[in-house]
Amino acid sequence: MKQGKIAHSHTRMKSFDCPKRYYMQYIKKEPAGQDVFEPGRSLHEFAAQYGKHCLTERVKTDITKAEEIALTVISKVPLEKQDDFMALVKKFVDSHKFAHENIIGIEEEVCFDRELLPAPWYSNEAWFRGKIDLIESIDNESVLITDYKTGWAVDVDLRQLKTYAWLVSKQYPHVESFRVTQDYVRLNIISDVVVFNRGDLDDWEKKILKRCDAIEASVKAGKYKAVPGGRCKTCPYVMQCSTPPSELMVTDEASATLACKTVLVLEGQLDALKSQLKAYTAEHGPLIVNDQEFGHFISHGKTWDVDKFLQVCPDPSHYLSVNNTKAKKLSEDIIDAASVPSEKTSFRHKKYKEREI
Ligand code: SF4
Numbered sequence: 001m002k003q004g005k006i007a008h009s010h011t012r013m014k015s016f017d018c019p020k021r022y023y024m025q026y027i028k029k030e031p032a033g034q035d036v037f038e039p040g041r042s043l044h045e046f047a048a049q050y051g052k053h054c055l056t057e058r059v060k061t062d063i064t065k066a067e068e069i070a071l072t073v074i075s076k077v078p079l080e081k082q083d084d085f086m087a088l089v090k091k092f093v094d095s096h097k098f099a100h101e102n103i104i105g106i107e108e109e110v111c112f113d114r115e116l117l118p119a120p121w122y123s124n125e126a127w128f129r130g131k132i133d134l135i136e137s138i139d140n141e142s143v144l145i146t147d148y149k150t151g152w153a154v155d156v157d158l159r160q161l162k163t164y165a166w167l168v169s170k171q172y173p174h175v176e177s178f179r180v181t182q183d184y185v186r187l188n189i190i191s192d193v194v195v196f197n198r199g200d201l202d203d204w205e206k207k208i209l210k211r212c213d214a215i216e217a218s219v220k221a222g223k224y225k226a227v228p229g230g231r232c233k234t235c236p237y238v239m240q241c242s243t244p245p246s247e248l249m250v251t252d253e254a255s256a257t258l259a260c261k262t263v264l265v266l267e268g269q270l271d272a273l274k275s276q277l278k279a280y281t282a283e284h285g286p287l288i289v290n291d292q293e294f295g296h297f298i299s300h301g302k303t304w305d306v307d308k309f310l311q312v313c314p315d316p317s318h319y320l321s322v323n324n325t326k327a328k329k330l331s332e333d334i335i336d337a338a339s340v341p342s343e344k345t346s347f348r349h350k351k352y353k354e355r356e357i
Contacts, residue, residue, distance in 0.1 A: 005124060006127075006215065006216060006219060007126045007127060007128065007129050008127065008128045008129070008212045008215065009128065009129050009130060010130060010159070010160050010163040010164070012026060012215070013159075013163075013208070013211050013212070013215070014159065014160075016211065016214070016215050016218075017227065017231050018226060018227040018228070018229075018231055018232075018235065019218050019223070019224040019225050019226070019227065020224050020225065020226035020227070020237075020241070021231075021235050021237055022215070022218075022224060023224035024237045024240070025236075025237070027219070027224070030237065030240070032236035032237055038077055038078060038081050038085075039077050039081045039082075039084050039085035039088055039150065040149075040150035040151070040283075042073050042074070042076055042077045042085055043085065043088045043089065043092065043148070043150050043185065044107070044133065044148060044150075045073050045076075046066075046069055046070055046073045046089055046092070047092060047096075047106075047107070047133065047148055048106055048107030048133075049069045049073070050062075050065065050066050050069050050092075050093070051098055051103075051106040051107070051134065052106050052107075053065050053069070054098040054100060055098060055100050055103055055106060058100050059098075059100070060097040060098050060099065060100070061093065061096070061097050061098070063093060066089065066093045070085075070086065070089045073085075074086065084284075084285075088150055088185060088186060091185055091186060091188065092185050095185075095188050099136065102136040102137050102138075103134070103135070103136055104135040104136060104137050104143065104172075105132060105134070105135040106133070106134055106135075107131055107132075107133060108131065108132045108135055108171075109121045109129070109130075109131055110129070110130045110131070110132060110167040110168070110170070110171045111123075111126050111128070111129045111130075112126075112127055112128045112170060113125040113126070113127050114127045116128075116170060116205075118171070127212075128167075128208075128212070130163065130164060130167040132145060132147070132164055132167065132168060133146055133147050133148045133183075134146040134148075135168060138177075138179065140174075141174075141175060141176040141177055142175065142176065142177035142178070142179065143168060143172065143175050143177075143178060143179070144179045144180075144181070144193070145161075145164050145165060145168055145178060145179065145180045145181070146180075146181055146182075146183050147160065147161070147164060147180070147181070147182045147183065148182075148183050148185055149182050149183065149184045149185065149186075150185055150186055151184075151186065151282040151283060152186060152187070152281060152282045152283070152284075152285055152286075152295065152296040153278070153282045153296040154184055154187065154189055154191065155282075156182055156191045156192075157182070158194065161180040161181075161182070161194050161196075162180075162194075162196060162201070162204050163204070163208065164180055165178035165180050165196040165201060166201045166204050166205055166208065169196075169198055169201050175198075176197060176198050177195060177196075177197055177198075178195070178196045178197075178198075178201075179193045179194070179195050180193065180194050180195075180196065181193045181194070187298070226241070228241075228268075232268065232271065232272055232275070234275050234278070234279060235272075235275075236279070238272040238275065238276065239272070239276070260349070263349070264349075277294055278296075281294055281295040281296060282296060322338075327339070
């Protein structure tokens with residue numbers, strides 16, 4: 001299949017983790033089920049228009065204008081997703097105030113040519129593109145970069161944060177420090193800020209360029225190798241890639257061999273199905289089936305201050321346990337003196353290594 005000029009982006013680079021996925025997504029442009037990008041795409045459009053309005057008018061918030069913008073954007077949202085879109089808009093407006101005095105860019109289009117020089121977004125020179133939801137100045141040398149997320153799961157993507165920091169570092173050569181965060185609009189959760197200094201991004205740039213070279217070589221050769229693995233869990237093409245399971249009874253070596261193969265396939269398919277559900281519920285919210293609810297739920301935990309624990313606990317030794325991870329931190333002498341050898345069997349499968357029997 002003939003391919004026109006390539007413009008790279010974070011999303012495309014991520015897709016190329018499995019070149020076969022990249023091929024289906026960007027070369028063959030194969031549909032991956034329903035449009036998983038709505039209502040997120042429209043919320044981004046709303047946030048851009050609303051933020052730019054607040055910036056122009058120098059107001060922190062404007063509910064009347066927000067409703068007006070939402071009513072123009074909603075026409076692009078499929079009917080069945082319009083309620084969700086309006087709920088997201090409400091959450092966004094209720095929880096976001098624009099500190100216009102600090103804002104440098106809203107939905108800023110950052111685009112470079114092959115020499116990493118600024119290029120128009122829609123041009124033959126456009127070689128790497130990224131849209132940054134919000135850039136705010138902290139002081140003369142540092143900025144805060146915010147990426148809006150509209151899904152149901154908090155799942156921080158460090159590669160994306162680093163790539164956005166890199167894009168902004170190219171766009172604003174005087175800035176030295178880049179604080180990057182993801183804003184989960186639906187959950188009203190802001191992820192921890194990750195800080196990159198300009199010097200930290202040099203190696204990342206080399207990795208980005210290497211990845212773009214690899215994509216271009218693959219496209220030129222028309223070769224797209226499948227690289228299955230954990231990434232299949234979130235691949236929108238996983239169902240097109242999987243092998244249907246078979247039903248069988250284990251009665252002899254032939255059927256046992258077939259059963260082993262089926263276990264491998266089913267494990268892959270179970271992971272794939274769970275990943276599909278994870279992605280689906282991240283976009284659409286929880287599903288209730290029989291008496292089970294499938295979806296993403298916030299969990300609240302506790303971490304322990306060891307010194308305080310030791311102060312208030314009458315006899316901490318009753319609460320201590322040793323496992324292999326902790327034991328590995330001990331010296332060999334202590335391990336030898338305190339451990340007892342043990343052997344047992346369990347049914348599982350593991351990678352085969354040739355050995356003497
Ligand atoms: S399912 Fe896995 S192997 Fe197939 S295209 Fe997706 S990531 Fe690649």
